[in-house]
Amino acid sequence: xxxxxxxxxxxxxxxxxxxxxxxxxxxxxxxxxxxxxxxxxxxxxxxxxxxxxxxxxxxxxxxxxxxxxxxxxxxxxxxxxxxxxxxxxxxxxxxxxxxxxxxxxxxxxxxxxxxxxxxxxxxxxxxxxxxxxxxxxxxxxxxxxxxxxxxxxxxxxxxxxx
Amino acid sequence: xxxxxxxxxxxxxxxxxxxxxxxxxxxxxxxxxxxxxxxxxxxxxxxxxxxxxxxxxxxxxxxxxxxxxxxxxxxxxxxxxxxxxxxxxxxxxxxxxxxxxxxxxxxxxxxxxxxxxxxxxxxxxxxxxxxxxxxxxxxxxxxxxxxxxxxxxxxxxxxxxxxxxxxxxxxxxxxxxxxxxxxxxxxxxxxxxxxxxxxxxxxxxxxxxxxxxxxxxxxxxxxxxxxxxxxxxxxxxxxxxxxxxxxxxxxxxxxxxxxxxxxxxxxxxxxxxxxxxxxxxxxxxxxxxxxxxxxxxxxxxxxxxxxxxxxxxxxxxxxxxxxxxxxxxxxxxxxxxxxxxxxxxxxxxxxxxxxxxxxxxxxxxxxxxxxxxxxxxxxxxxxxxxxxxxxxxxxxxxxxxxxxxxxxxxxxxxxxxxxxxxxxxxxxxxxxxxxxxxxxxxxxxxxxxxxxxxxxxxxxxxxxxxxxxxxxxxxxxxxxxxxxxxxxxxxxxxxxxxxxxxx
Numbered sequence: 001x002x003x004x005x006x007x008x009x010x011x012x013x014x015x016x017x018x019x020x021x022x023x024x025x026x027x028x029x030x031x032x033x034x035x036x037x038x039x040x041x042x043x044x045x046x047x048x049x050x051x052x053x054x055x056x057x058x059x060x061x062x063x064x065x066x067x068x069x070x071x072x073x074x075x076x077x078x079x080x081x082x083x084x085x086x087x088x089x090x091x092x093x094x095x096x097x098x099x100x101x102x103x104x105x106x107x108x109x110x111x112x113x114x115x116x117x118x119x120x121x122x123x124x125x126x127x128x129x130x131x132x133x134x135x136x137x138x139x140x141x142x143x144x145x146x147x148x149x150x151x152x153x154x155x156x157x158x159x160x161x162x
Numbered sequence: 163x164x165x166x167x168x169x170x171x172x173x174x175x176x177x178x179x180x181x182x183x184x185x186x187x188x189x190x191x192x193x194x195x196x197x198x199x200x201x202x203x204x205x206x207x208x209x210x211x212x213x214x215x216x217x218x219x220x221x222x223x224x225x226x227x228x229x230x231x232x233x234x235x236x237x238x239x240x241x242x243x244x245x246x247x248x249x250x251x252x253x254x255x256x257x258x259x260x261x262x263x264x265x266x267x268x269x270x271x272x273x274x275x276x277x278x279x280x281x282x283x284x285x286x287x288x289x290x291x292x293x294x295x296x297x298x299x300x301x302x303x304x305x306x307x308x309x310x311x312x313x314x315x316x317x318x319x320x321x322x323x324x325x326x327x328x329x330x331x332x333x334x335x336x337x338x339x340x341x342x343x344x345x346x347x348x349x350x351x352x353x354x355x356x357x358x359x360x361x362x363x364x365x366x367x368x369x370x371x372x373x374x375x376x377x378x379x380x381x382x383x384x385x386x387x388x389x390x391x392x393x394x395x396x397x398x399x400x401x402x403x404x405x406x407x408x409x410x411x412x413x414x415x416x417x418x419x420x421x422x423x424x425x426x427x428x429x430x431x432x433x434x435x436x437x438x439x440x441x442x443x444x445x446x447x448x449x450x451x452x453x454x455x456x457x458x459x460x461x462x463x464x465x466x467x468x469x470x471x472x473x474x475x476x477x478x479x480x481x482x483x484x485x486x487x488x489x490x491x492x493x494x495x496x497x498x499x500x501x502x503x504x505x506x507x508x509x510x511x512x513x514x515x516x517x518x519x520x521x522x523x524x525x526x527x528x529x530x531x532x533x534x535x536x537x538x539x540x541x542x543x544x545x546x547x548x549x550x551x552x553x554x555x556x557x558x559x560x561x562x563x564x565x566x567x568x569x570x571x572x573x574x575x576x577x578x579x580x581x582x583x584x585x586x587x588x589x590x591x592x593x594x595x596x597x598x599x600x601x602x603x604x605x606x607x608x609x610x611x612x613x614x615x616x617x618x619x620x621x622x623x624x625x626x627x628x629x630x631x632x633x634x635x636x637x638x639x640x641x642x643x644x645x646x647x648x649x650x651x652x653x654x655x656x657x658x659x660x661x662x663x664x665x
Contacts, residue, residue: 003282007281007282007283010282014283063311066308093327099325100304101280101281101300101326102327106327
C-alpha cells in the first residue's frame, strides 16, 4: 500500500513535469484519491479516431505496480479490442504481459498505439473485428469515424488540452 | 509405506533409477528381478521408470547442469530454456543453435554514480542496483518484491523476465536464490520440479490418490503395452491414465466408463418400465396388479395401463382386448427391445462392478498379507521370508486376475453382441474357465489360509497348503494368460477354425 502510494506520487510529479513532453496525453489524478486517475488521449492521426479526444478511467490496485491498473474507455469508441458497452480494453500489457516498469503514462501510450494498430483476431467488439477480418477496411473506418464524430469530438469552444 | 514392505516386495516395477543405489531388492526395480519371468503382470518388458521425489529433483538438476555446461550459460538461463522447451534436451539445443538472434548474456554494467530505479523511481547508487543478464537495473528492494509477487502468483514465476518491457532477459533461479525468502525458494523449486514432470510428455504423475511418485515412460516406438506399475503398487495405463485395463483397449474403456456414468441408462430404465400418464405425461411405474391406473394428484386422471385409454370408456365396453391400431403395438415392441438392451447391459455391468469390488477387497488383503500375514506365517510355521513369499504371489495374482476379469466384461459387452455365435461361445468358455480357476485360488488364499494364521505351532500340512496355493496360482495365471491373449487377438482362433485352416 505504502509502496504503491509512493510510486503513484512519483508518477504524479513526473506527469506534472512531462506534460509538455507528450502533447497527446493528459493524465489527471483524482483530487482526493491517488488510486483513481483519468486520462484524455488524442486519437492518433491517419486513423478514424483522428481529431477525437478520448477519456480513460484508471483504477489502480493496492498491489500496483506489481499488478496492472484497470483501464477502460469512458468515451464511446468503435474498436475491435474495446468493449462497445463497457469500454473494457483487451491489451496484453494490462493482463499477463504487465511489468512493474510500465507507468500510467506508458499505458496511455500503449493504448494510443492499440488505437492505430487494432488486433482483430482477439476482438472484444466482434462487429468491428469481423469487418476488419473480412477485409472491409472501409466499413470499419466509416463506423469508427462516425462514432468518433458522435462521441469524441470536443464541443465548440471547449478547451480540452491545456 | 514402511521399509519392511519395500524389502519384501519382489514386484515387477520399473528399472534402475539411480545407478549408485545398491538395488538388492527391486522396489526401484533391480536388475536381478528383471531376469525372472514375470508371472503376474503378463507384460514382457519394462519400458518405464518410477521416479521418487528425490529422483525427480536429481534428474532435473542433472538436466540443468548439462544444459548449463554444454551451452556455457548460467544455471538460471539453463532452467529457463528447459522450462520453455518442456524439459526436452534436444529441443533446447536445437532452439539454441537455430536462434541466431538470441540475446547473449551481457556482462554486468560497470558504472558508478546514481540511477533511477525503473520501478520505484527512487535514485540509487549503481552498485546497489541489480540487473538480470541485461543492462536494465532496478533496486534490490523492487527486485525482491517483484520476484516474491511472481512466486506467490503461481508457476508462471518459472518464466520470469527482466521487468523492463520488451526485454527478454531471464530472471531465473540464480536471482531467486539470492533474493527470495526461504519459503519462496521452496515454492519456486516445487514449481520447477513439478514442471519437470508435468511439462514433458514422457513423464506423468502416478494417478493414484496420495501417491507422489512420477513415471517416466521410454517411448520405444511400437511398444505394445502401456501398463505401468507404480511403486505404490497401483497399476495404470500410461496412455489413458485409467486403471490398467489390459486386454481391453483404451477406447473401449473410455466408452464403458462414460456409459456407466451417463444418465442414458436411467433414461432407458424409465422408458422400459414406465409409461407416461396420457394426460399429464408424468412417468408412471406400475407396481400393482390392477390395470386401472389413477395418476397422482393434482392430475388424478384415470386410465387403462394396457391401452392408455381413459378408464370411464373402458368399463362397459372393453376396448382393450381387440386389436386396434398399430402405433401402440410398435411402442410395445420398442419397449421390449429397450428392456432387452438394458438387461444385457445390467448383466455385464453387475459382473464388472462385482469384480471391481473384489479387486479392491483383494488389494486390501494383499497389503494386509504384505504387512502382517507373512510375518505371522513365518513365525508360526517356522519359515523364512522367502518361504512365505508364495502368499504374496498368490494375492498379487488374485488382484491382477480380478482386474483382467473385470475388464473382460466390458470387452464382452462391446465385442460379443454382433459377432458370430462361435466367438461368443469361445469367449464365454475362456472367461468361465478363468473365472472358475480364480474362484478356487481366491477361496484357498482367503479361507484355507486362516487356519495357519491362528495356529500357535507349525502345522504338518502347511507344506501341502503351500504347494496347493502355488499350483493354483500358476494354473490361474495360465488361464488368464490365455484369456488375455485371446482377447487381444480379438478371438481370432474362432475365425481360423471356421475358415478351416485349423483341423
